Structure formats: C-alpha cells, structure tokens
Amino acid sequence: MHPFLASRGRLGTYLLGWVPIALLLAGIARSQGWSWLEAVSLALPLCLLAAILFLGTWFLCRALPLGRTAEGLGTQGAVWSTAALLMGGLWAGLAWLLARLLAWVPGLGGLPQRVHVALPVLTGLGILLYLASVALSYLMLAQARALEAERKGAELQLLAQESELKALRAQLNPHFLFNSLNSLSALTAVDPARAREMCVLLSEFLRRSLGLGERRLVALREELDLARAYLAIEQIRFGARLRLDLSLDPATEGALLPTLLLQPLVENAIKHGIAALAEGGTLRLATELVEGHVILRVENPTDPDAPAPQGLGLGLRQVRQRLLGRFGSRARFEAATQDGVHRVTLVFPLETEP
Amino acid sequence: MTILKALIIDDEDLARLVVRQHLEAHPDVAVAAECANGFEALKAVAQHQPDLIFLDIQMPKLDGFEVLELLESEGKRPAVIFVTAYDQHALRAFEAHAVDYLLKPFSRERFDAALAKARLLVAAQPAVPPPPAAELAAAARQGRPLERVVVKDGPKVTVIHLDRLDWVQAQDDYVLLRTEGKNILKQQTLASLEAQLDPARFIRIHRSYLLNLDRLVRVEQDTKEHRDAVLRDGTRLPVSRAGYQRLRELWEDA
Numbered sequence: 001m002h003p004f005l006a007s008r009g010r011l012g013t014y015l016l017g018w019v020p021i022a023l024l025l026a027g028i029a030r031s032q033g034w035s036w037l038e039a040v041s042l043a044l045p046l047c048l049l050a051a052i053l054f055l056g057t058w059f060l061c062r063a064l065p066l067g068r069t070a071e072g073l074g075t076q077g078a079v080w081s082t083a084a085l086l087m088g089g090l091w092a093g094l095a096w097l098l099a100r101l102l103a104w105v106p107g108l109g110g111l112p113q114r115v116h117v118a119l120p121v122l123t124g125l126g127i128l129l130y131l132a133s134v135a136l137s138y139l140m141l142a143q144a145r146a147l148e149a150e151r152k153g154a155e156l157q158l159l160a161q162e163s164e165l166k167a168l169r170a171q172l173n174p175h176f177l178f179n180s181l182n183s184l185s186a187l188t189a190v191d192p193a194r195a196r197e198m199c200v201l202l203s204e205f206l207r208r209s210l211g212l213g214e215r216r217l218v219a220l221r222e223e224l225d226l227a228r229a230y231l232a233i234e235q236i237r238f239g240a241r242l243r244l245d246l247s248l249d250p251a252t253e254g255a256l257l258p259t260l261l262l263q264p265l266v267e268n269a270i271k272h273g274i275a276a277l278a279e280g281g282t283l284r285l286a287t288e289l290v291e292g293h294v295i296l297r298v299e300n301p302t303d304p305d306a307p308a309p310q311g312l313g314l315g316l317r318q319v320r321q322r323l324l325g326r327f328g329s330r331a332r333f334e335a336a337t338q339d340g341v342h343r344v345t346l347v348f349p350l351e352t353e354p
Numbered sequence: 355m356t357i358l359k360a361l362i363i364d365d366e367d368l369a370r371l372v373v374r375q376h377l378e379a380h381p382d383v384a385v386a387a388e389c390a391n392g393f394e395a396l397k398a399v400a401q402h403q404p405d406l407i408f409l410d411i412q413m414p415k416l417d418g419f420e421v422l423e424l425l426e427s428e429g430k431r432p433a434v435i436f437v438t439a440y441d442q443h444a445l446r447a448f449e450a451h452a453v454d455y456l457l458k459p460f461s462r463e464r465f466d467a468a469l470a471k472a473r474l475l476v477a478a479q480p481a482v483p484p485p486p487a488a489e490l491a492a493a494a495r496q497g498r499p500l501e502r503v504v505v506k507d508g509p510k511v512t513v514i515h516l517d518r519l520d521w522v523q524a525q526d527d528y529v530l531l532r533t534e535g536k537n538i539l540k541q542q543t544l545a546s547l548e549a550q551l552d553p554a555r556f557i558r559i560h561r562s563y564l565l566n567l568d569r570l571v572r573v574e575q576d577t578k579e580h581r582d583a584v585l586r587d588g589t590r591l592p593v594s595r596a597g598y599q600r601l602r603e604l605w606e607d608a
Contacts (some may be wrong), residue, residue, distance in 0.1 A: 175412075178439040179366070182458035186368040189375050239367050278365070278391040278414040301415070305513055 002058050003140060015051055021129070022047035032118070038111055041102055046095050050126070053087065054133040061137040080134055084127045091126030092119050172209060173267060176234075195301050198236055205229040212259050217326075219293065219353065221253040223262040227285065230263065234270055242270070243279025248277065252287040254352040255294045258322045264315040265298040266343050273300030273342060289350060296346040304340050316344065323348060358383045358476060359402060360401075363395040363421065364410035364437065369458065373408050380414045383469070383548055393511060399425055399432065405476045406433045408456075411444055415443035416504060416513070419491035423474065424506045426487050433475045434484075434496075435468050451485040461559025492550055499552035503531065505540045512538055516555070521591060522547060522564040557604065559583055559597035573601065 004014045007075035022043045037169050060083065064076055099115040102108045115122070180202055187195035207228045212218055269283050281301035288295050312320065312335060320333040323346055331348040360383050362370045370388050377383050386402035389395040392415045399407070411418035418436060425431060437502040438444060448455045454468050456510045475579040492500075503514045514533050525543035531538045548556065548564055559565045573593055576582060581593040593601070 128401070174440045178458050179369070182372060182439060183366065183368040184371040185459040186375065190371065237366055237368065275412070276414050278393075305415075306515065 018047045018051045049094055057133045058137040084130045087130040088123045088126035092122040095122050180233050201233050215259050217256045218259050220255045227262055227266045242274050243282040244286045245282050247286040249288045251289045252294045255350050258326050261319055264319055269298050269300035273302055276303050292350050293347050294350050299341055299343045302342045358405045358406050359386045359404045361387055361398050361404045362408045363389045364412045365390050392421045395421050404432050406472050408435050408437050411438045420504045421489055422487035433472045435472055443496045444494040447490055500550040505538050520566055520569050524562040557600055560592050560594045563591050
C-alpha cells in the first residue's frame, strides 16, 4: 500500500503540496499573456492529474531500490530517464486533451491554441516534476527503512532481555551441583542409604527447578518446596555447619510471585554466609502475612572480618528488578548487613491464583 | 618404601572423606591430619611438615591460594594437589602452570594418576620450580584485582580487606601496610603488590607509596617542587611529580 493512500492526513498533505506548484504553473502561464481564467482552469486540474499519476513512482522506486554499484546506477538512470520522458509527454498530452475539453466552456475558447504553443514547455515541466517525485519516493523509502530497522532493533533487544531472563531462570549453580555429586561419591561407600536419599533429593531439586524455569509466576508454596529440597542437600554437604530455622505462615503459601525469586536468596545465604564461616551458622527463612502483604525474610550470619558488601550483587539486583517489575511500587526490597547478620526482605501484595 | 605424609584440607567433611577413601588403596601415603579451614591448615603444616597436601580452593577464612601463599612466605612448599568443584578460571590457571588438580567428583584412575605425579615430585626436586602461589592466584582471578591481602607473622595470620587498607609504603623487600591504625609488614615488593591491585583504587603517588584513593582529601603544594597528600586522618604522604600527574589523569577521567 502506498504510504500516501494509507492515511487520509498524509494524502491531504500530499495534495496540498501540489497547490503551490499549480499556482506557479498558473503564474508562468499568466506571464505568457494567458488570462487568469485560462491559467487557473488549466493548471489546477492538470496538477491534480499529475498528483494522481505520479503516485505510481513510489511503487516503481520500491521495485528498483537504489543500486550501490555504478552499473546498477547506470541501469536505473536509463529506466528513470525513459520513464520521465514518457510521463512528461503523457502529461503534456493530457494538458492538450484538457484544453480541448475546456474549450467548450465560454471564455476558454482560445485555450487549445495556447496549449499547443506551450507543449514543449509543459513536457519539460512534466519531466522535472516526475523526477522530483522519484526523489521524494526514494527519500520516503529510505526513511521507512530506517524506522523499520530501529523497530527491529528494539524488538531484538526485548527478545535478548527475555532470553537472558530465561537463561537466568534455567541456570543451575554448577558449583552446587558438582559439590553435591562429590558428597554423593563419598556417601556411596560409607552410607549407601544416605547416598540414595541424596540421589532422590537431587532429582527432586532438579525436576522442580527445571519445571519452574518454564513459568513466569508461581505460588510461594512451590518456591518453598524447591528451597527445602535445596537446603536438605546442603545440609548433607555442610553437616552440622548448616542449621535451619524455618518459620512459615501457611496463609502466604498461595501468594503468586515471579519464578525463582527465592532460590537466589537462599543460595546467596549459603554461599556468602554459611559456607564462608568455619563454624557455620543458622539460616533463617520466615514468611508472614501483614495487612494483605507477604513479608518474606532470608537471614544468614556473615563473617565479621569480611567487609560489608558494596551495593547489591548481580543476583540480588536481578531479584529486586524482577520483584519491582512485577509489583511496581506495591512491593519493597531491602538488603542489609547489621550486627553480623545479612538480611534480605521482600514485601509484596498477596495475590493468589483465581 | 618411603611413606608420604599428607594433609587433606577441605571445609566439607564428605569431601575430605572421599580423598581419604581413595587413599586407603595407597598404604605408602599416611594422612597426618585433616583440616576444615585455612588457619587449621597452616597450623597442621607447621606441626606435621607434610610432603603432600590436598587443597580445596573455596574455604572459609583463607582460600586455597592464600594458604599456599602463606606457606610459601615461610619457605614451606609441599607438593600440592588442588581439589576443586567448579572454577573454569582456576582450571585454566592450573593447566597453564602445569599444577596438578582434581575435579570434584573424580574417578579412582584420575586420583591415582594425580598421586603418582605428586610422588615423583616429592622424590626428585623438579627441574622447573612450581609457580608462586600469588602468580597462580592472579591467573585464576583472570585479571580481576585482588580483594584482600594476607600476612603471616609467626603464628599470627592477618587478613586485610582492601577497603581497610589506607596506604602502603615500600621498605626494601618488604611492604608496610597501614590498616586501622596499625602497621603490618609483609615480604613483598611494592611493584608486585601494585600489579595485583585495582589501579583505579590504589595510586602510586610516590616511588615508595601506594595510596587508597578513598583516603585522600586533598593535595597541598608546600614549595614549588614539593607536594603532600593529606589523608582523612590528617596523615601527610609525599606526592612525587609523576604521582601528581597520575592523580590528575584520574581526576580528569572522572
């Protein structure tokens, strides 16, 4: 579809653009001794005809994109010269026909004679106007292409963000996996029953996290189940160093939240808290419902000799971004270290599955 | 048959157990002690003088590289087999420096091969000395700057996080580290320490001084040729012409 025909506004602008050309044409005719009536009666319909006729150049331009090679340019030059000559001639012919028709109107009887004299000038003008419309068409095509490229770029960026998120959700912590397998390798010899238990826990954790990775929103219950499976494995790895204190409000279990929001918090608590402490410590996980909002807390002791982290790590930044992305100003994210305890708090409105 | 004395250093009980299980098939290796963190490891090395250590990298208090660096600074360098779960950068560093390592979980064959190599190493001094731990750690960090400095003075180990380090002064083969009102000496050259630090954070303001930029309040010009850096706590350190130039470049970039 031609862009000018696609919208009424644009078509109007295009036609208005022809008005000064018609006036110019009439002015030239006046200077040649035509009467005002003769000049305007011919120029206005003639320009309207040109406006309609030259709409076709856009399609031709689209079919013949500007070549980059000299050879291509040469071919196009030939095509456009021929087309311009033809259109210029056609336009002059139409002027002649129009003059013949208008001669019936009283006062315009002399028009055919005047047009006959002006035919070469009209042909020249037609050629120039046609070439101008070619230039305009190419300009519009280039602009449309630029806009399209920009739109595609934005689309790609969005896609990349989406896939990044997907990768993040599907990401399994390889350090955790290999260390767990190593523990399993030790248990097979000394405690086969415990080894089997660990196999089951690992499978459950893997199945759950793979299943969750495909969804955008999950109930808190499922996030907690995943965290439990994960922590049960870590308890085998760390033994007495990892102590758990879970205080969960059943009223919050149905709350919907972005997928795998809790897991990075729990993994961080182990990696930067328990695993970094020789004597280990207690990981606290608590949920409660306060005035229609879920409060979710993860706490872990930190090494007092380690400096307080500067800003949020990548994992926590993403958790915050995704939480606020889902709930906006109705949610809150806090992370702070105080008195040797690192605490992350998420507050978000209780929304359950319908 | 010479008996090899070995230490197993890993913070996870089960991970130490795997190594011990594999060693049961090798009666010529005696496990002198097991250590659950870097401090215990340093003590056990001093006590048992092992020939061989199995060393985990990620551990509380001191990581495997830091343990090795401190052992080196005391002139002790047993044969090392690194045992680690997943760290591509560390692996690349080990490969590049021909250091022996085991990837958790590992097979009996892989374990036996690593042990056989270590035995040869203990039996004969290798033609090529092992790479310094600091160099290995730097390669494993992949260009990321150091985050903390470890110093051992007799039985005392100090871990200095870089945001607690005010400035460093060169003293021949030693560096004097100024942290929280104390001076701590470490055997290292200023240039080698400087190379490991974040150049946007620690600036060589003088031939003999590295300054934590965060501590700087202003630079005062005393005489035409002499400038002083004034720190938050009022300390004044000399700034050389080249040092002043470096500071200005940083300010212009900022």
